[in-house]
Amino acid sequence: MAKKKATAKAADNLTFLKTPTGINGLDEITLGGFPKGRPTLICGAAGCGKTLFSLEFLVKGVEEFNEPGVFIAFEEKADELALNVTSLGFDLKKLQDEKKLRIDYIHIDKSEIEETGEYDLQGLFIRLGYAIDSIGAKRVVLDTIENLFSGLTNEGILRAELRRLFQFLKDKGVTAIITGESGEKTLTRQGLEEYVSDCVILLDHRVVNQISTRRLRIIKYRGSLHGTNEYPFLIDEDGISVLPVTSLKLDKPVSAEIINSGIPSLDKMFPTGGFYKGSSILTSGTAGTGKTSIAVSFADAACKRGEKCLYFAFEESPAQIIRNMKSIDLNLQKHVDKGLLKFYASRPTMYGLEMHLVAIHKAIQKFKPNVVVLDPITNLITIGSFSEVKSMLVRMIDFLQENQITVMFTALTLSTVINDQTDDGVSSLVDSWLCIKDIEMNGERNRGLYVMKARGMQHSNQIREFVITNKGLSLVDVYLGPDGILTGSARETQMLMEETGQVLHRNALGRKDREVLRKRKLLEAKIESLKTEFESAEEELNKIYIEDEIKRGVLNKTRQQMTDLRSGNKDI
Amino acid sequence: MSTEGSSLQDWGIAADEKFSLRLFVAGASSISIRAISNLQSILDEHLKDRYELEIIDIHQQPLLVKEENIFAVPLLIKKLPSPIKRLVGDMSDKAKVLKGLGLE
Structure with missing residues (x-):
């Protein structure tokens, strides 16, 4: 004392x-x-x-x-x-x-x-x-x-x-x-x-x-x-x-560790093979472009790695998400049962923005996840002005980075005007940004995905077609046609056409080969007959030559005999 | 105000009713002393022999302070006749003291 x-x-x-x-x-x-x-x-x-x-x-x-x-x-x-x-x-x-x-x-x-x-x-x-x-x-x-x-x-x-x-x-x-x-x-x-x-x-x-x-x-x-x-x-x-919302310094630890997104073809768009651990990823797109599916794949991948994931759902109930994701072959219930995945669902209007932040903060501190998903952040705009939401996100990202938690936000973009606004604001905050665009063509709506930015990483500049199948999500190379990129059935058609072309081409090549073969055979036969012709001609020529030789021999002989006879010095 | 007896009757208080009073003071401060002497003179003038006055030094009785819900002193509590009344101050405002005691 x-x-x-x-x-x-x-x-x-x-x-x-x-x-x-x-x-x-x-x-x-x-x-x-x-x-x-x-x-x-x-x-x-x-x-x-x-x-x-x-x-x-x-x-x-x-x-x-x-x-x-x-x-x-x-x-x-x-x-x-x-x-x-x-x-x-x-x-x-x-x-x-x-x-x-x-x-x-x-x-x-x-x-x-x-x-x-x-x-x-x-x-x-x-x-x-x-x-x-x-x-x-x-x-x-x-x-x-x-x-x-x-x-x-x-x-x-x-x-x-x-x-x-x-x-x-x-x-x-x-x-x-x-x-x-x-x-x-x-x-x-x-x-x-x-x-x-x-x-x-x-x-x-x-x-x-x-x-x-x-x-x-x-x-x-x-x-x-x-x-x-x-x-x-x-x-x-x-x-x-x-909630001590904004820390005063920018001195958070960074990691070079890479975590995968759960969609192999998406990972391939980055030479690193995924996102940095502790980074923030924004997935934005218009309604029904599969933002939630990407987010859930991301969560699923984390759980498969044995990491803990906290999923904040502001739009759908957990049961709804789990049911819906079965359609793309993602079994979330398994992770929930194991305690790796936890949903935190609340209506945005339940309380104010700051309260949400506090609640999110608390939930994160309690569950201590490695990966956090917020789906979608744009729903929060209904309860706060844009700048408020932005400042909330800054604080949130700040907090998450400090704890080395990787976060994926999804954002709904409504029209281009709002889109630009939201994007402008959020862009500076997030490390990576996946953008999903609707591509309307030939009476179809298809999804095109591209990487808008990825800090500190090389990434593909291509728009890939984003397809949702009952086997999961994947990205397909977009076909470039005379009118621009081709997606959906137009892409399928193009692919089919190219395949047909190849078959035809192969066929054409075969015919040409056979023609050559035939020509060769023909020529070879010709050569053979000419050869025989030449041989007989040669023989003919040789025959005259020999006959000449014999003739000359005989002539010489007879001439000698004649000479001997004339001189008479030889007995005949 | 000729004689105390008639006055009491005038005020509607039974002549035999006794006043039970408790005065809480904090030590022998000047304000305490003032309160005691002011009260004494008022009581002697208006309630001669008809009252019981207990003077308590709260420094000595800290538990009573909570029990009686005391915060400002000097405090005079009129327990009887009912209603209970609490008078705060050095009792220098005679009119208020009388009003508080129901002797108006």
Whole structure:
């Protein structure tokens, strides 16, 4: 204990000590929590969650940090409070029995009170002091102290006493939350922000287009860095979750690992053989172009690799998707049973955009998937303006990349005008973009798929025909005809025609070969007869030659004989 | 306001009804002392011998503070006669004190 005190004191001089709130996401925004030993003001309109917020601060304080807390309620009785938060899983009664929490209800009823002169709030001080000391509380909530103003009329006294109260809390060294209802021009009706100047948090519950969104903003945090945006928060069965929407840096880890898309012919469009892990892929196209099928193939591939996939469906129910995907030979039920695939279906209009983001965020943190599919993001536009959806996606991609989760979005493009808009906005966010276009020709509608972009990867520049069969999805090379690309039956016809041509061609080639053969045979026969002719001619020529020779021999002989006879030197 | 007895009758309070009063003060601060003396003089003037006054220092009785739902002091609680009434302040506004006690 002594050591703890000493370190606390030493640190006090150097750094700003903070009390972690334990509220999901809030500590990230405040970079550690509320200022330790000081009061924090939480203000907002009625029903924005102030009481819940402060109660969770106390309950988490007990459960996670072993810091007892005191709740001074000016509005609700202890059992009412306990009842209101049982739905969030907070057992206030148990905490009270364990002497970790004290709830003190201060009832103020103007009709009962008569003011007869000067007074002070020493009673409240003693009550508070006793409650703190009796359980060694480190956290205090005053909800909401402004109710004092409704019961007591002497503002001068109250203001002086409030100032004293905050000093009293500081002296006690407790981290306090003061709640206050929003005033018309000031943050709180009674200007409490004047007294609590260390940390002020504004809660807001807005209804835009009949859809409500809860938001939180840190208006002031003296002596500390903090996120300055409006952060959406969600109240559900696990309490409050604040979404620290945009991280301040662009320093997310990257991976060179490649994951396949589940469609082999699509993977072939990339020399790398797929998408980078942790990247974001957008599949856009008009209605009925098979975006969901691509997304499901992607999810299916992830599950087949043994990875976990979380599928956010904003259009169809999980059962519907599972049934429909059987038609393209994808058995999703198998993955669901194994716990690899999980659907998260919700109607976009169920709650505001930010709430969706928080809910998605929560679901992802809970399931810890490797791959996430959002189908389709464009449905979200129905509940928010384009820029809101864009900013939501930025935050979403940001979060997913940080966790190395690969995400596939599908987006419906309606007409070219909206198309360009959406595309412009989303383009800069995603890493890869698959575009599916309708190609209408010869009374047919066919699908053409191309890769619009793929960051850091070479990719095919060709439009491929995207075909959905009962064996799955595949991409077929598009045929180029005289009128442009050919798809569907036109492509089939072209293919058939080419095949016929080939057969004919082969046939023609065969005929020519035979002709040559025949010609050769003919010529060869001719050569043979000429050869014989030549031989007989040669023989004829040779015969004369020999005859000549014989004749000359005989002549010579007879001439010799004649010569001998004439000379008479030989006996005949 | 000639005699106390007739006045009480005038105010519609039974002459034998006793006032049960509790005054909570925080220590011997100037405001506490003022409240005690102001109250004493009012009571002595209007309710002589018809009241029981208990003066409690809340510093000594922190548990009572919660029980009696005390936040502003000095606080005078009129337990009897009913209705219960709570008077906050140093009792310097005599008219209000009388009104609070039902002695108007």
